Amino acid sequence: MVDLKILAVDDSPTMRRIIINTLKRAGFTDITEATDGKDALAKMKVDNFNFVITDWNMPEMNGLEFVSNVRKSSEYKKLPILMVTTRSVKDDIIEAMKAGVNNYIVKPFTPDTLKEKISQTIESIS
Amino acid sequence: MSETVMVSSKIHEEIRELTQSVDRMAEAFRTLQSPIEESRKQVPEATMQLERINKQTEEATHRVLDMVEQITNDAGNMIQDLKALRKALPATYFKNRSKVRDVFEHMEKVASSSQENAFAIMDTLQFQDITAQQMDHTAHLLDEVETKLHSIKGLFGEEISDEQEEMVISKKRAFDPNARYQDSSESQLQVDKLIESARNGLQK
Numbered sequence: 607m608v609d610l611k612i613l614a615v616d617d618s619p620t621m622r623r624i625i626i627n628t629l630k631r632a633g634f635t636d637i638t639e640a641t642d643g644k645d646a647l648a649k650m651k652v653d654n655f656n657f658v659i660t661d662w663n664m665p666e667m668n669g670l671e672f673v674s675n676v677r678k679s680s681e682y683k684k685l686p687i688l689m690v691t692t693r694s695v696k697d698d699i700i701e702a703m704k705a706g707v708n709n710y711i712v713k714p715f716t717p718d719t720l721k722e723k724i725s726q727t728i729e730s731i732s
Numbered sequence: 733m734s735e736t737v738m739v740s741s742k743i744h745e746e747i748r749e750l751t752q753s754v755d756r757m758a759e760a761f762r763t764l765q766s767p768i769e770e771s772r773k774q775v776p777e778a779t780m781q782l783e784r785i786n787k788q789t790e791e792a793t794h795r796v797l798d799m800v801e802q803i804t805n806d807a808g809n810m811i812q813d814l815k816a817l818r819k820a821l822p823a824t825y826f827k828n829r830s831k832v833r834d835v836f837e838h839m840e841k842v843a844s845s846s847q848e849n850a851f852a853i854m855d856t857l858q859f860q861d862i863t864a865q866q867m868d869h870t871a872h873l874l875d876e877v878e879t880k881l882h883s884i885k886g887l888f889g890e891e892i893s894d895e896q897e898e899m900v901i902s903k904k905r906a907f908d909p910n911a912r913y914q915d916s917s918e919s920q921l922q923v924d925k926l927i928e929s930a931r932n933g934l935q936k
Contacts, residue, residue: 617906618861620793627801627854663865663906692862692911694919696926703930710923712916714858717851719920730931 610724611636611653615646615660615672616690621713625659625690628717632724643667647675655685657724662691662702670705677706686727690715765888772881779874782867793860800850800857807847814840859913868907875905 612629614637616622622639629637638653640646642664649655658676662669669689676682689702690711699710709727711719814836826833 616861618864620790620797620857620864621861623794623797624854624858631851663908665904665906668906692865692908694916694923695910699923699926700930703927710927712919712923713862713911714855714913714916715920716855716917 609636610634610657610728611638611655612657612659613638613640613646613649613653613655615640615643615658615664615669617642617661617664621661621690625720628720631717632721643669643672643675646672650676650682657728658685658687660687660689662689662693662698670702673702673705673707684731686731688723688727690720761888768881768884768888772878772885775874775878775881779871779878782871782874786864786867789860789863793857797854797857800854803850804847804854807843807850810843811840811847814843862911862913865907865911868905869909869911872905872907 612634614622614625614629616625616639622641626637626639638649638655640649643660644667646658646660647667660669660672664672667675669691673687673689676685676687686708687706688709688711689707690713691698692713693699694712702710708730709723711723818836826836
């Protein structure tokens with residue numbers, strides 16, 4: 607699991623830094639950051655990631671649009687995607703799942719929740 | 733007095749009253765224009781102030797993060813050094829040195845708790861993203877007020893420059909209007925249940 611190549615997408619520099627620190631604490635070292643969906647798609651064109659953590663509310667391209675775009679490509683049908691957001695309304699979660707999100711974390715999150723959801727997401731896909 | 737003259741006089745009287753009434757309305761509009769103009773100038777000021785607060789809070793949060801990272805690294809190095817030292821010392825080293833052992837164990841404990849506390853501070857700093865979203869939501873509401881004030885000014889016949897119009901429209905804000913900084917464990921449990929049932933539903 608520690609060998610994952612992770613793409614962390616969030617428009618907030620604070621959140622990106624906290625997520626990266628939390629991931630490093632959990633033993634993950636190969637992490638790339640992106641500032642929004644558009645930036646993430648650009649980074650996915652030049653690099654192969656095997657796990658994505660994304661926020662929902664972002665300018666340019668939000669998390670939902672980003673996930674829908676990713677899922678359009680057959681190459682990324684099985685790419686594990688974890689959404690980390692403040693949104694916890696039922697309709698939002700269903701919308702995210704329909705867009706292709708595999709798992710969902712509510713902000714503010716704990717490091718244990720992040721670790722647990724990463725393992726859960728990988729297990730649910732394999 | 734003939735009937736025609738009486739009607740004409742009445743019409744004159746009513747026209748005079750109508751004119752006075754229109755004058756009073758025009759005066760009322762003129763009186764209103766000033767506070768509307770004032771508000772139209774103040775709303776962008778308030779929005780800019782919120783943006784400044786957001787930026788400063790973010791910068792301060794990053795300074796705290798710099799220090800927290802420094803503490804976690806230092807504490808981590810100290811934990812590693814103490815481990816290495818313990819390994820390097822003979823197994824019987826602390827046998828007749830209880831005072832040294834106590835100090836050593838205390839240092840291990842302090843290094844470990846300092847690291848844990850620093851990590852806890854880092855986790856708490858997620859508040860900055862959440863309050864930034866709350867402020868973006870407020871700024872968005874102010875943008876809407878500004879747009880409405882522009883429309884009212886338009887009703888008064890004043891032209892709003894394309895530049896002013898564009899400034900309001902072009903502000904892209906990404907936020908969750910319901911973002912709250914609170915213990916999310918309960919929400920997370922509910923989300924987990926929803927995901928489970930959504931997964932089952934999507935599989936059917």
